[in-house]
Amino acid sequence: MHTQNNLAIALRHVKKVYDGGCKPIKIFDDINIEVRRGEFVAVIGPTGCGKTTLINLIAGFDVPQAGNIYVEGVDITKLHEREKTVFRAKNIGVVFQVHNLIPTLTVYENVELPLVLLGVEKNERRKRVEELLEHMFMGGYANRKVSTLSVGECQLVNLARALISNPKILLMDEPIEYLDPLTTDTLLAFLKGEIFRKKTVLLTTHKRKVAKIAERTLYLRRKIP
Amino acid sequence: MSLWFALKDFRARISKIRFIIFTTAFFSADFTFIFILLKSVGYVQMFAPISMFVIVALAITLLHLEDKTNLNIGVLRALGANQSTITLIFLLELTLVGVIGVFTGIILGFISVVAVSTLTHLTLPKAATLTEAFSLIILSCLMGVLAGVVACLISIWKKSAKTVVETLAYTK
Numbered sequence: 001m002h003t004q005n006n007l008a009i010a011l012r013h014v015k016k017v018y019d020g021g022c023k024p025i026k027i028f029d030d031i032n033i034e035v036r037r038g039e040f041v042a043v044i045g046p047t048g049c050g051k052t053t054l055i056n057l058i059a060g061f062d063v064p065q066a067g068n069i070y071v072e073g074v075d076i077t078k079l080h081e082r083e084k085t086v087f088r089a090k091n092i093g094v095v096f097q098v099h100n101l102i103p104t105l106t107v108y109e110n111v112e113l114p115l116v117l118l119g120v121e122k123n124e125r126r127k128r129v130e131e132l133l134e135h136m137f138m139g140g141y142a143n144r145k146v147s148t149l150s151v152g153e154c155q156l157v158n159l160a161r162a163l164i165s166n167p168k169i170l171l172m173d174e175p176i177e178y179l180d181p182l183t184t185d186t187l188l189a190f191l192k193g194e195i196f197r198k199k200t201v202l203l204t205t206h207k208r209k210v211a212k213i214a215e216r217t218l219y220l221r222r223k224i225p
Numbered sequence: 226m227s228l229w230f231a232l233k234d235f236r237a238r239i240s241k242i243r244f245i246i247f248t249t250a251f252f253s254a255d256f257t258f259i260f261i262l263l264k265s266v267g268y269v270q271m272f273a274p275i276s277m278f279v280i281v282a283l284a285i286t287l288l289h290l291e292d293k294t295n296l297n298i299g300v301l302r303a304l305g306a307n308q309s310t311i312t313l314i315f316l317l318e319l320t321l322v323g324v325i326g327v328f329t330g331i332i333l334g335f336i337s338v339v340a341v342s343t344l345t346h347l348t349l350p351k352a353a354t355l356t357e358a359f360s361l362i363i364l365s366c367l368m369g370v371l372a373g374v375v376a377c378l379i380s381i382w383k384k385s386a387k388t389v390v391e392t393l394a395y396t397k
Contacts, residue, residue, distance in 0.1 A: 056389075059303075059389075060389075061303060061389035061390045062388055062389070062390040063388060081307075081308075081386075082307050082308070085302065085305055085306070086307075088303075088305055089305025090305075094303060096303075100296065100299070100300050100303070100393065101300075102300055103296075104233075105233060109233060113230075113300075113301075113304055114304045114305060116229050116230070117301075117304055117305040117306050117310075118305065161304075
């Protein structure tokens with residue numbers, strides 16, 4: 001076990017159960033996970049094993065029934081919703097499985113949104129968004145509405161939005177799930193690039209090809225009900 | 226932040242917002258027209274039921290602006306907006322839409338009354354009576370807007386109090 005100071009993410013005895021109507025669905029009974037600072041970890045497992053739930057719990061999108069979740073040394077299960085929101089904005093970037101971009105805003109505005117929420121000044125925002133979009137070869141897309149983009153392009157915007165606030169931790173929920181092979185390769189090449197160095201990355205996938213780029217792989221098994 | 230997002234959202238949802246402003250203006254214009262005509266002929270007993278109808282109609286119209294907002298609320302919450310920021314965004318949007326619609330409607334209603342009175346030689350009430358009538362019309366319409374805004378904000382507040390997972394679960 002590593003010292004608490006070295007850890008970016010630590011789950012201790014976490015239990016998560018969903019209300020499944022007639023009978024509760026137990027996702028995690030007593031899960032313990034540790035991710036060191038700057039580590040790139042892939043979580044691999046079949047559909048329904050709880051990969052998305054794991055991301056949701058670490059990001060503070062959902063609450064566990066029991067246990068503690070430490071992110072950058074802070075127990076987020078003890079934080080009030082308002083404190084958790086501020087903490088997330090400053091420390092965590094999330095790439096959703098379904099991109100969840102705001103369809104009525106442009107690519108530029110979607111990427112700019114986290115910086116607006118953090119209160120970054122307008123000129124600084126423009127500089128950072130333009131630089132990142134150029135870096136991701138998406139400079140020409142800035143003024144396009146996201147409703148006019150393909151799924152792959154949306155996923156790249158989703159990634160750009162997660163990276164724009166320069167978070168210490170990046171959580172990626174099956175980022176290549178709906179991508180074609182070419183866009184997948186582009187994204188994987190990007191994940192190996194400079195921008196991801198020194199960041200703690202937790203990526204979920206059910207594809208071994210994606211898991212191979214990580215330093216460490218964790219396996220989640222599906223519990224047979 | 227709230228104003229930034231409200232204005233972007235305002236521009237982005239322009240077709241829906243145009244429809245809501247048009248409907249709000251339509252009710253307000255009709256109300257102004259009917260009430261001033263009734264006032265002209267000295268038949269004002271109908272004011273209370275008509276104003277009740279307008280208040281309910283305006284409130285229901287504004288409620289449409291709150292429809293299908295789960296994705297926006299969920300994403301804003303995920304990216305770091307708190308409950309108050311989200312509620313403020315919708316307060317700004319609703320107030321802008323409601324006030325623009327109501328005042329446009331009242332002006333159009335008054336123009337229509339003046340046009341009708343010119344064509345039919347109907348005598349409009351005196352200035353003092355007209356001022357009193359306008360105060361009542363504005364008050365009733367703003368009560369309708371207020372009712373709509375309060376109803377929407379309660380719903381938005383409840384939605385944004387849920388976890389991100391719960392909010393986004395209702396977007397598909």
